[in-house]
Amino acid sequence: MGNNLEKYTDVVNCPVRNVLDRFGDKWSTLVLLLLDEAAVMRFNELHKAINGISQKMLAVTLKTLEADGLIIRTQYPEIPPRVEYKLSERGSSLLPHIQNLVKWANTNFDAIEESRVSYKR
Amino acid sequence: MGNNLEKYTDVVNCPVRNVLDRFGDKWSTLVLLLLDEAAVMRFNELHKAINGISQKMLAVTLKTLEADGLIIRTQYPEIPPRVEYKLSERGSSLLPHIQNLVKWANTNFDAIEESRVSYKR
C-alpha cells in the first residue's frame, strides 16, 4: 500500500502524465529540436522546415509550447506580421533529455526494426 | 542544405519518430515504469495497478512493447493460464531516459501549471 507505485498509477492526477502528454504529441519535440539548433525561427520557416505539418497543427503546437513556457514568442508590429520563436530557459533545460531519447532511438533503431519483423512471423 | 536539420524534418522516414511514437502513447511508459519496479508482473496485476486501463488497451500495449523487444513475455502451460512480463535489457536501457523525463516533469510541474494559468488570461 505504501509503496511508490502509486505515484504512477493515478493517471488522471499524475503530474508526469500531465506534463509529458504535452510534448508527447506528433510535432512538439520536432519544434523544440529545430529551435535548439536555430536560435530563432519564424512561423513560415518552421512550416517549411517540418515536412508534412499543416499550418493549423503548427499553430496549435506553438501555442501549447508557449502556454507551457517552453518557447518564447516575440511579435513585431509590422505589416506583414513578423513573429519569432525561440527556446525559453525551461525549454532549454528539457532539451538534453529529449536529445538523450533521440540518441537512444538512433542507436536502437535497427535492432528494434529487426524485432518487429521477426515478431510478425 | 547540408545542415543537420534534415535528420529531423523527414517525418515519415525518421527513425527517431518511428521509435518514439511507440512509447509516446497513453500507456506504454506507465507499463515500463511499473515493470522496472516490480521485476515481473502478470497481466491482471498490471491491469489492477494501472487505474483506468482497459484489458484491450493493456493487451495492445504489451504486444507492441514485446514486438519492439522492450519487454519479455513468458507463458506457463497451466490452467488457468499464467503469463509473466518483465523488462528486457533493451527496455532497461531505455528506462533511465524515461526516468530523467519523469524527474524533469516533477521538478517543473508547478511552474508549468502557473504558466498555463497565466497564459489563459
Place this chain on the structure above:
DNA sequence: TTATTAGCTTACTTTTGGTAAGTAAAGGTA
C-alpha cells in the same frame, strides 16, 4: 491586383482509445 505573413475557421477523414461482450480450458461446486 496580387503577394506577403501569421495565423484562424470550417468541414472532413483518420487514428486512437474505450466499452462490453465473448472465448478457451480445466477444475470445483450443487
Place this chain on the structure above:
DNA sequence: TACCTTTACTTACCAAAAGTAAGCTAATAA
C-alpha cells in the same frame, strides 16, 4: 450433469481526439 470460476486475452462496435485541406483575414508594397 449443469454451471461457475479464473486467466489472458480477442472481437465488434462506438466515441473522442488528432490531423488535413482549403479558404479567409489584416495592411501594405510592388
